[in-house]
Amino acid sequence: MKKKISILLVDDHSIVRWGIRSLIEENQRLVVCGEAETLTEAIELVEELLPDVVLLDVRLPDGDGVIGCKRIKTLAPKSKVLMLTAYAEDQIVIEAIKAGADGYILKNIESKKIMQAIFDVYEGTGFLDPCLTESVLNQIKSSKGKSNLQLTLREEEILDLLCVGKSNKEIASALEISEKTVRNYVSKIMDKINVTNRTEAALFWSRLKSRGG
Numbered sequence: 697m698k699k700k701i702s703i704l705l706v707d708d709h710s711i712v713r714w715g716i717r718s719l720i721e722e723n724q725r726l727v728v729c730g731e732a733e734t735l736t737e738a739i740e741l742v743e744e745l746l747p748d749v750v751l752l753d754v755r756l757p758d759g760d761g762v763i764g765c766k767r768i769k770t771l772a773p774k775s776k777v778l779m780l781t782a783y784a785e786d787q788i789v790i791e792a793i794k795a796g797a798d799g800y801i802l803k804n805i806e807s808k809k810i811m812q813a814i815f816d817v818y819e820g821t822g823f824l825d826p827c828l829t830e831s832v833l834n835q836i837k838s839s840k841g842k843s844n845l846q847l848t849l850r851e852e853e854i855l856d857l858l859c860v861g862k863s864n865k866e867i868a869s870a871l872e873i874s875e876k877t878v879r880n881y882v883s884k885i886m887d888k889i890n891v892t893n894r895t896e897a898a899l900f901w902s903r904l905k906s907r908g909g
Contacts, residue, residue: 701818702729704747706738706764707780708757712803716751719807726814735759742772749818754781754788762788762795769796776817789824793896799823821861822895847888854881855901858894 703720705713705728713731720726729745732738735756742750750768754761765777778799779792789800798817801810802825813823847855850871857867864878871878882894891897 698725700727701725701749701814702727702745702747703814704728704730704732704738704741704745704750706732706735706750706756706761707753708733712753712780716810719810720814723811733757735761735764738764739767739771742768742775746772747775749776749778749814751778751780751814754779754783754792762791762797765792765795765797776820778813778817778823793899794892796893798895801825802827816861819861820863820894822898824899847885851881851885851888854878855885855897858882859898859902 703726705716707713707716710733717728717731720728729747730741732741733756735758738750738752738756741747752761752764752768756764761779761781765779768775768777776798777796778801779789779797780801780803781788782803792800798820799813799822801813801823805813805825805827809825813825816823853871854867857870862870864875864882868875868878882897886892886894886897889897889900891900
């Protein structure tokens with residue numbers, strides 16, 4: 697049997713936590729390991745429990761979820777952070793991605809999409825609510841520009857694999873190169889397109905390809 701994926705729920709509204717917990721408990725691969733109403737409680741539980749996935753509200757009574765995401769990523773680098781919010785604000789989404797968020801969903805998303813988002817971020821693919829994708833990717837594209845973007849064929853191959861959620865090990869195997877070489881390529885690619893994490897790189901590349909870039 698596969699390892700259970702542990703989830704930490706962070707939201708100051710008990711009804712939201714109850715709804716998500718009820719949904720999660722329907723899946724045998726998922727388990728809620730803890731709940732928090734504030735950012736302070738969340739940080740303490742992250743250190744104690746080291747959850748696989750943190751569902752983190754963007755706005756909490758004692759702090760900003762984006763700042764909280766940065767702290768969680770520092771304390772528990774292996775924990776995935778899925779931002780959860782009622783606000784479809786593009787700039788906040790971009791800030792969250794830059795802070796290391798692995799996904800971003802709105803609270804009115806369909807229940808099956810919440811489950812998909814949890815599995816996607818756990819597996820390293822990343823997830824952005826479909827309601828946000830178009831406008832956010834447009835902003836990322838316009839802010840980066842592409843006039844000076846010169847990628848090698850190998851770099852494009854690696855970006856293609858990042859877009860389908862492949863890990864460095866899987867990319868190395870697919871391209872028959874070492875993991876160290878993949879890490880070097882990924883680092884160089886992120887410098888070239890001026891992004892700070894794999895999720896943002898994948899989003900940026902997907903958008904360029906969809907527009908014929």
